[in-house]
Amino acid sequence: MKDVLTSPLAWLALSVLSYEIGLLANRRLKTPVANPLLIAMVLMCALLVATGTSTETYNTGGAFISMFLTPATVALAIPIYRQLGTLKKHLLPILLGAFVGSLASMGSVFVLCKLFGLDSSVIASLLPKSVTTPIGVEVARSLGGVPSITAIAIIVTGLFGAVCLPGFLKKLGVNHPVTTGIAIGTSSHAVGTSRAIELGETEGAMSGLAIGVAGLITALVASVVAIFL
């Protein structure tokens, strides 16, 4: 039994299984709160704690999964390219919206963290929390943050955005699909976008484009900030 649970393949298989359970629950429950990754994470945490397995042992298998994050990020160029027409048509609102929004995100994170007296490694981990995970995790690492805090913060941001932002934006009086889409994509990346797609085709496309632009802008701004740190 012990040998089986220290095998990298066992943890690979269990990871896939827990994610499949998450996908199944998501399809059945039809609510953004039943996020497949969140469900898989809770299941795997429980399993690791219950079997007394360290994350170090888990990562003998888990590292193979993480390795594919880089090609997955590179693949993000595909949806941007597919939406090239939409991107050209609304270039200015997308660029300016994502740029100002990303600055507001990092600025407000910094100010609120200071206000709440959070320590600097937590601040660096939370700064890129509105962008897509592969970019955010790399940005956090370059700023001296803890990648796993960033990964969780990004998921919580996405979930909150998916559940609350459509209603919040409507309350603010926003009823233009372009505005709604860019706002959701800039503030809550792919998880928010999955909800924006349900609102409408324009909202979904705009939100998807904003993910890439906001990610790029955040990485650029962080690299400038890193020089001054």
Next chain:
Amino acid sequence: MKYLRQLAILFALCVAGDLLSVLCAGKLPGNVLGMSLLFILLAFGVIKLSHVEEAADFFLKNMAFFFLPACLGILDVFPQIKSQLVPILAVIILTTLITAAVTAGTVHLVLKMQARRAPVETAVPAETVHSEEATLS
């Protein structure tokens, strides 16, 4: 064989991104540079969608799964952030609302300016301009 070739192209782009990252002293993440490189090569027709599409879609469709190990790292850092859990959650919720509001405000202003400057020839389609005016009234 087709899928292997597509994977090889994506992996090569990852390596190229890492190389570029080293060249700019690691200030920009290699994955972002790899993504930009793929976009440029697609835009200039050096790489065709059909060269990478299926493998890329596999990664895109299952993107969230690849973050599972990173998320499980929470088990190692939880003791460190346990005492700061409430302020961290407050920061996440408040800043998400602020970001969405500021982005929406910016886009709203840009669309308004574009609609005013060139109501007909603007890049914004007619019906979009119309609904924008309806929003404003």
